[in-house]
Amino acid sequence: MALCSCLLGFGLVVPSCAAPKQPPVPTAAEIGLTPRVRSPRGTLYVHGSRPPIDPLVAQVLGGKAWDEVLSGAAVGVALEALSGAPLDAALARWRAVVAGYPYPITAVASESVPVDTLPHRLMAALPELEGDLGLVRVRGMDGDLWVLLLGRSRAELPPVPREVSLGQSVDLAGHCSWTVGDPNGGFRTLSGKFEPDQRGEWLLQARRGDEVVATLPIYVGEGTPEGQPIPPNTDARGALQELRGWYGLPELGDEPLLDGIARARLRAAVEGLPNPAVSDQLRAAGFDGVGASGGCKAATVQDCLYALWWDPEDRAVLVGASIGIGIASVESEGQVRLMLVSAG
Numbered sequence: 001m002a003l004c005s006c007l008l009g010f011g012l013v014v015p016s017c018a019a020p021k022q023p024p025v026p027t028a029a030e031i032g033l034t035p036r037v038r039s040p041r042g043t044l045y046v047h048g049s050r051p052p053i054d055p056l057v058a059q060v061l062g063g064k065a066w067d068e069v070l071s072g073a074a075v076g077v078a079l080e081a082l083s084g085a086p087l088d089a090a091l092a093r094w095r096a097v098v099a100g101y102p103y104p105i106t107a108v109a110s111e112s113v114p115v116d117t118l119p120h121r122l123m124a125a126l127p128e129l130e131g132d133l134g135l136v137r138v139r140g141m142d143g144d145l146w147v148l149l150l151g152r153s154r155a156e157l158p159p160v161p162r163e164v165s166l167g168q169s170v171d172l173a174g175h176c177s178w179t180v181g182d183p184n185g186g187f188r189t190l191s192g193k194f195e196p197d198q199r200g201e202w203l204l205q206a207r208r209g210d211e212v213v214a215t216l217p218i219y220v221g222e223g224t225p226e227g228q229p230i231p232p233n234t235d236a237r238g239a240l241q242e243l244r245g246w247y248g249l250p251e252l253g254d255e256p257l258l259d260g261i262a263r264a265r266l267r268a269a270v271e272g273l274p275n276p277a278v279s280d281q282l283r284a285a286g287f288d289g290v291g292a293s294g295g296c297k298a299a300t301v302q303d304c305l306y307a308l309w310w311d312p313e314d315r316a317v318l319v320g321a322s323i324g325i326g327i328a329s330v331e332s333e334g335q336v337r338l339m340l341v342s343a344g
Contacts, residue, residue, distance in 0.1 A: 033116075035137045035144065038068055040076035042100030045160040045216050047132070047153055056116070057135050060123055060146075070134030070151050072099035078138035078147040081110065086232060090302055092149055093310075094228045102157055102214040106131060107150040112143055119146040155213045157206060166221045170194040176206040176213055183220075185292055185316025196220040201247075201319070203312045215310050230305050236327050236338055239301055243309075243318060257285045258326025258341050262293075266328040266339035269295055282343055290344040292316035297337045304338050317342045 036054040049065040052058040057066065076095035081087045092108045107129075111119040122135075132151035137144045158173050171193060172178050178190040183200030196202055199221035206213040217224075229246050233239035241251050261281045268275045278293040294317035298304040308314045317325070322342040329338050 035139050037075045037136050037138060038072040039099075040072050040079065040095065041098055042069060042072060043161060043163065045100050045102035045157070045162060045214070047102060047157070049132075052135070054137065056118065056137060060118055061126070061133070061135060064126065064133055067101070067132040067134050067151065069099055069101045070096065070132050070149050071136050072134075073101050073105075074134040074136045074147040074149045075099075075138060077108065077149065078110075078136060078145050081147070082138065082140045082145060087147075088232075090228060090230070090232075090306055093306075096149070096151070097162070097217055098224060100162060101132075101134070101151060102160070102216055103132065103151045103153045104212075104214070105149055106152050107148075109148040109150075111146045112140075113146065114143045115139065116144070122146055122148055154211060155206070155208050157214060160204070160216055160218070162217070162224060163219045163222075164196065166196060166199055168196070168220075170218075172204075172206075174206075176208050179205050179207070179312050181205075181312030181315055181319075184320040185318075187313045187316070194218070203310075203315065205312050215312075229309060230302050232300070232302050234301055236301050236305070236329055236340075239305055240318070240325060240327070240340075243305070247319070249321065252322065252324055255324035255326050255343070257287075258324050258343060259328065260326070261285060262326035262328035262339045262341045265293060265341065266295065266330065266337065269339065270330065270337070278341060281341075287343045291322070291342050292344075293339070293341045294318070295337070295339045297335055299335060301336055301338070304336055308340070320344060 046069055048068060050068050052061060052066040073096040076098055077087060077092055080091060085091055087108060087110055092105045096105055109122055111122050113119055129150055132153055134149040137146045155176055158171055160170060164170060172190060180190055181187050181203040183198055194204060202218045202220060204216040204218055225246060230239055230243055244251060265275050278291060279289040282291050283289040294308045294314045296304040296307040298307055309318055317340045322344055324343050326341040329336060
């Protein structure tokens with residue numbers, strides 16, 4: 001579907017649309033009202049609709065369902081955008097974590113307008129949108145910033161707390177299968193309950209068949225960190241050092257032997273050849289064989305690393321107390337391809 005230029009489907013460049021019909025003018029009772037928003041922080045991963053708390057938002061939606069938690073995520077996006085952060089997929093997904101929206105974010109849109117006026121372009125796009133809608137307006141120095149997030153809920157999930165105590169049991173009832181990645185990069189399947197036995201960040205993933213329904217970071221015995229795990233960075237090694245700082249881990253120095261293994265594995269992947277077990281390559285290079293490898297391909301370094309970070313099985317190369325990480329990269333046709341090798 002063709003959406004306005006202000007609406008960005010992730011991975012898409014969408015065309016501008018024709019000028020919309022003039023929307024209704026806010027009523028006298030609505031003009032001058034300070035925007036009313038939900039808190040951008042939640043404690044549970046939940047999902048549900050209710051009437052909008054801001055009358056102008058209700059007018060813009062025109063009867064469409066307003067997802068309260070997803071709208072909290074939109075508040076977080078708007079506040080960061082007003083502070084100069086790029087409004088992109090990575091920011092939207094992390095703010096959804098903080099707000100407690102459990103499902104994937106499929107699109108993000110924004111429109112800046114004068115105070116107490118309506119976002120014409122967003123209103124023109126709304127009739128064609130399907131999915132969960134989060135919509136807010138937040139007041140800035142020069143007017144109102146409207147932010148819309150579109151989410152995709154494919155199956156009902158039980159409420160899941162984002163922060164739990166060590167040993168606390170979390171019920172995972174429902175019609176999905178669950179897997180989990182632990183703070184050291186370990187991976188296993190779950191059967192009905194999540195009972196963490198270690199402090200730190202865990203990653204739960206719900207699937208229905210081959211489809212990923214939701215991926216949920218869970219913080220055990222600690223609070224949710226501030227800021228995104230992987231900020232925008234064009235340099236892969238710099239992004240990894242920032243990620244280690246986010247986890248409170250020391251920086252790692254260059255590891256030429258690990259870089260060599262990463263280059264060999266990337267070359268094989270590009271040429272479509274099978275790679276040997278990374279443990280064998282690590283032993284041959286003089287390491288003890290404990291480690292992990294992961295590859296990704298995306299438009300940016302940040303998107304590529306996030307593809308690994310959001311996967312409970314592949315994220316082992318990014319988390320845990322590695323003694324070194326090797327990196328190889330190649331760019332082709334507007335895409336960056338990375339290969340990472342860690343030694344533990």
